[in-house]
Amino acid sequence: MLGRLTSLSLVVLTLLPRIVLGDNPINAGFPYGSQKVRGVNLGGWLVLEPWITPSLFDNTGNPNIVDEWTFCQMQSRATAQATLTQHWNTWITESDIAAIAAAGLNHIRIPIGYWAFEVGPGEPYISGQLPYLQKAVTWAGNNGLKVIVDLHGAPGSQNGFDNSGQRLSFPGWHSNNTNVQRTDAIIKQIASMFAGQTNVVPIIAPLNEPAGFDGTAVLDVVRQYWYDSYGNIRFPYGTSQQGNTVVLLHDAFQPLSYWQGFQTAPNWQGVAMDTHIYQMFSQDEVSRTNQEHISAACAEASSLSSFDLWIIVGEWTPAPTDCAKYLNGRGVGARYDGSFSGSTRVGSCTGLTGSASSFSSSYKTFLRQYWEAQVQSYEAGSGWIQWTWKAENADDWSYQAGLAGGWIPQNPTQYQYPNICG
Numbered sequence: 001m002l003g004r005l006t007s008l009s010l011v012v013l014t015l016l017p018r019i020v021l022g023d024n025p026i027n028a029g030f031p032y033g034s035q036k037v038r039g040v041n042l043g044g045w046l047v048l049e050p051w052i053t054p055s056l057f058d059n060t061g062n063p064n065i066v067d068e069w070t071f072c073q074m075q076s077r078a079t080a081q082a083t084l085t086q087h088w089n090t091w092i093t094e095s096d097i098a099a100i101a102a103a104g105l106n107h108i109r110i111p112i113g114y115w116a117f118e119v120g121p122g123e124p125y126i127s128g129q130l131p132y133l134q135k136a137v138t139w140a141g142n143n144g145l146k147v148i149v150d151l152h153g154a155p156g157s158q159n160g161f162d163n164s165g166q167r168l169s170f171p172g173w174h175s176n177n178t179n180v181q182r183t184d185a186i187i188k189q190i191a192s193m194f195a196g197q198t199n200v201v202p203i204i205a206p207l208n209e210p211a212g213f214d215g216t217a218v219l220d221v222v223r224q225y226w227y228d229s230y231g232n233i234r235f236p237y238g239t240s241q242q243g244n245t246v247v248l249l250h251d252a253f254q255p256l257s258y259w260q261g262f263q264t265a266p267n268w269q270g271v272a273m274d275t276h277i278y279q280m281f282s283q284d285e286v287s288r289t290n291q292e293h294i295s296a297a298c299a300e301a302s303s304l305s306s307f308d309l310w311i312i313v314g315e316w317t318p319a320p321t322d323c324a325k326y327l328n329g330r331g332v333g334a335r336y337d338g339s340f341s342g343s344t345r346v347g348s349c350t351g352l353t354g355s356a357s358s359f360s361s362s363y364k365t366f367l368r369q370y371w372e373a374q375v376q377s378y379e380a381g382s383g384w385i386q387w388t389w390k391a392e393n394a395d396d397w398s399y400q401a402g403l404a405g406g407w408i409p410q411n412p413t414q415y416q417y418p419n420i421c422g
């Protein structure tokens with residue numbers, strides 16, 4: 001406990017007696033321990049991703065535009081602004097939210113970048129996303145859905161992925177305290193904004209996928225940032241009064257055993273862990289057979305069920321390959337067909353991504369089995385949120401396309417393969 005106390009932020013330190021008492025468990029806006037999270041991400045909306053909307057990138061005619069940063073930097077600002085506004089207005093509307101609710105889901109996770117809140121000097125980002133987040137929260141409330149507000153891009157980039165806003169060879173968030181402090185201020189702003197409506201926004205994710213794989217220098221910053229975020233989210237009024245918002249930490253790509261005992265009750269209240277499970281970002285994983293993909297998904301259940309916080313699989317997909325165009329980055333190929341530098345070809349990508357009209361019935365049967373294996377396995381924890389609701393040209397990833405194509409059931413508890421995990 002002492003080691004933990006010394007690394008608490010000043011804000012939390014001054015409020016520590018209340019936390020240590022642990023006498024005031026929060027009143028969460030969703031019963032995370034007793035009801036399963038079943039949800040979908042609204043990817044590629046308020047943070048651009050080249051693979052989700054390749055047309056926005058192809059239409060620039062500039063192959064160096066590879067993320068939202070360069071999208072705003074390397075074309076006329078008026079064009080970028082007009083394209084973004086059109087995209088924000090059309091990619092997700094209230095009818096999408098209604099369709100998600102009608103599909104029996106209870107959560108949407110909405111990625112948003114720091115630049116929706118503030119843009120620093122020399123940063124090309126265009127803001128204007130925040131009113132759309134607020135609209136989506138209204139639509140979610142209208143349709144009985146819960147919203148996870150997910151900070152997906154931090155200043156300097158927390159992982160160097162294009163989906164953080166900035167594709168970099170090495171991330172720059174953790175090594176610069178100004179970046180971290182700016183992020184703290186944004187989390188305070190988000191927490192305060194939604195503290196009064198935890199029935200619709202029960203949970204905030206203070207940072208998506210920080211690059212824990214880069215080592216302890218990153219992990220030390222992440223751990224401290226999780227302490228600070230706890231204070232910022234649990235005490236959203238700037239006083240000692242506690243709020244009811246659940247804090248959703250990301251595992252920073254560490255095994256759950258690394259986080260065992262971190263921010264657990266009774267000293268900490270209302271903390272959940274987010275883990276992302278993909279099976280296509282390495283040669284070994286894209287080389288798996290269908291049965292191996294299913295077995296690997298089923299094998300996740302034991303570590304999920306024994307973890308000591310609420311554990312949500314906040315990103316996963318029925319797609320078994322990295323074939324979707326630009327999935328590994330604009331201009332980067334796929335491991336599966338050997339077009340990714342240094343990869344070994346497994347097979348042709350034809351019929352495995354793009355439009356479902358090219359999917360064979362046996363592929364669709366596999367997608368259904370793999371989807372069910374994951375859902376059943378991840379419900380050994382606190383539930384799941386599929387990545388992602390829609391994509392321009394990657395139906396293997398799209399919840400909407402899966403509903404239309406029949407490999408995702410209209411009711412997510414309606415299994416065709418109830419014993420798929422044995």
Ligand SMILES: *[C@@H]1O[C@H](CO)[C@@H](O)[C@H](O)[C@H]1NC(C)=O
Pocket residue numbers: 120155176177178179182
């Ligand atoms: C740290 O990041 C800030 C922006 O958040 C930037 O202005 C500053 O130059 C960076 N400092 C260093 C040493 O890179």
